[in-house]
Amino acid sequence: MAYENELHLAQLAVQRATLLTRRVYAAKSKGTLSKSDASPVTIGDFGAQALIIAAIKHAFPSDEVVGEEDADDLRTNEALRSQIWELVQEATLDDAEAEAVLGGPIKDVDGMLTALDAGRSAGGAKGRIWALDPIDGTKGFLRGGQYAVCLALMVDGEVVVGVLGCPNLPVDDKERLDTSIGADQTDAEGKGVLFSAVLGHGATSRPLTRGALAEGTTIKMKPLEDITQATFCESVEAGHSSHGDQAAIAGKLGITKESVRMDSQAKYASIARGAGDLYLRLPISKTYQEKIWDHAAGVVIVGEAGGTVTDAWGKKLDFSIGRTLSGNKGVVAAPKAIHPEVLKVVIEVLSSK
Numbered sequence: 001m002a003y004e005n006e007l008h009l010a011q012l013a014v015q016r017a018t019l020l021t022r023r024v025y026a027a028k029s030k031g032t033l034s035k036s037d038a039s040p041v042t043i044g045d046f047g048a049q050a051l052i053i054a055a056i057k058h059a060f061p062s063d064e065v066v067g068e069e070d071a072d073d074l075r076t077n078e079a080l081r082s083q084i085w086e087l088v089q090e091a092t093l094d095d096a097e098a099e100a101v102l103g104g105p106i107k108d109v110d111g112m113l114t115a116l117d118a119g120r121s122a123g124g125a126k127g128r129i130w131a132l133d134p135i136d137g138t139k140g141f142l143r144g145g146q147y148a149v150c151l152a153l154m155v156d157g158e159v160v161v162g163v164l165g166c167p168n169l170p171v172d173d174k175e176r177l178d179t180s181i182g183a184d185q186t187d188a189e190g191k192g193v194l195f196s197a198v199l200g201h202g203a204t205s206r207p208l209t210r211g212a213l214a215e216g217t218t219i220k221m222k223p224l225e226d227i228t229q230a231t232f233c234e235s236v237e238a239g240h241s242s243h244g245d246q247a248a249i250a251g252k253l254g255i256t257k258e259s260v261r262m263d264s265q266a267k268y269a270s271i272a273r274g275a276g277d278l279y280l281r282l283p284i285s286k287t288y289q290e291k292i293w294d295h296a297a298g299v300v301i302v303g304e305a306g307g308t309v310t311d312a313w314g315k316k317l318d319f320s321i322g323r324t325l326s327g328n329k330g331v332v333a334a335p336k337a338i339h340p341e342v343l344k345v346v347i348e349v350l351s352s353k
């Protein structure tokens with residue numbers, strides 16, 4: 001299969017990073033800071049990004065990475081830096097072969113800062129570039145909801161590999177859209193799913209482990225004959241997508257079930273495995289540009305599971321422009337057969353505004 005080594009590296013790197021995020025998740029204090037756009041970032045986000053980039057740079061030294069975070073705050077804040085360094089050192093897979101694929105532990109604090117800062121690529125249409133969201137759905141992470149560790153490889157602007165680690169999704173109860181928040185999420189028992197896809201080679205899911213990869217199974221979207229029976233997913237945060245427009249679209253499609261609100265790319269993962277049918281993300285603001293790391297992995301996973309993902313006007317998401325999807329507005333993800341019907345209504349609702 002194409003990109004076999006890249007896929008394996010990405011799966012193990014994401015799996016290792018979830019050891020760190022789970023530890024932070026269970027801790028009382030998550031070391032939260034506020035970024036310049038007032039959005040939150042935690043010690044988990046920084047630690048996961050450092051671990052994943054160190055692994056990429058070990059295996060593919062000349063690849064670039066577009067990562068959400070950087071080391072600026074750590075360079076000026078010693079307490080934060082040492083807190084994260086401690087976490088990073090503790091996050092090792094308990095399988096020596098798997099750990100060796102990732103290059104083993106990061107050597108020292110400088111190595112951690114260098115790895116974090118290696119996520120500053122401007123992106124673009126040429127060459128091999130990884131898109132990394134070390135914790136997607138940081139607000140979900142903080143509130144005890146869903147979050148995802150997201151990694152994708154783009155080659156010449158096209159997403160060819162996607163991996164999503166979803167520590168709070170149920171392993172077995174595949175049909176359930178897990179939106180529970182709070183206490184029961186901190187119990188990792190029976191939870192934690194690793195999703196992956198390679199362009200042209202299908203999508204799989206497997207339980208997250210602490211060591212070598214578990215065996216994977218193929219995932220497919222649910223066949224949906226009657227659109228009125230659809231379940232649609234949307235963000236928990238009303239500031240991230242328009243709940244009002246999404247409700248109007250569902251209404252026009254004759255959908256009667258209430259929307260399922262879930263943080264992070266766990267939405268893409270959930271519809272890809274047949275828990276839920278649609279994911280709608282209609283823009284709130286005229287100026288906000290979606291970030292490539294919020295979508296790259298999810299888009300290839302849904303595509304390989306039998307879905308179509310476009311923006312709200314039906315354009316393919318263009319990952320080749322830079323760090324943002326500046327050529328697109330919103331996201332509409334649905335099974336291939338019904339995507340045109342959904343898109344028609346999305347455009348009607350947007351055009352009537």
Ligand SMILES: Nc1ncnc2c1ncn2[C@@H]1O[C@H](COP(=O)(O)O)[C@@H](OP(=O)(O)O)[C@H]1O
Nearest residue numbers: 135136137138139235237239240263264288294
């Ligand atoms: N105004 C906005 N519109 C759309 N997305 C936004 C937004 N402000 C922040 N986001 C993005 O929404 C992501 C979470 O998506 P969701 O609502 O589906 O959980 C955030 O990822 P992070 O949590 O990685 O920062 C952030 O990048």
Ligand SMILES: [Mg+2]
Nearest residue numbers: 039040068138
């Ligand atoms: Mg963020």
Ligand SMILES: [Mg+2]
Nearest residue numbers: 133136137294
């Ligand atoms: Mg994100």
Ligand SMILES: [Mg+2]
Nearest residue numbers: 068133135136
């Ligand atoms: Mg993030």
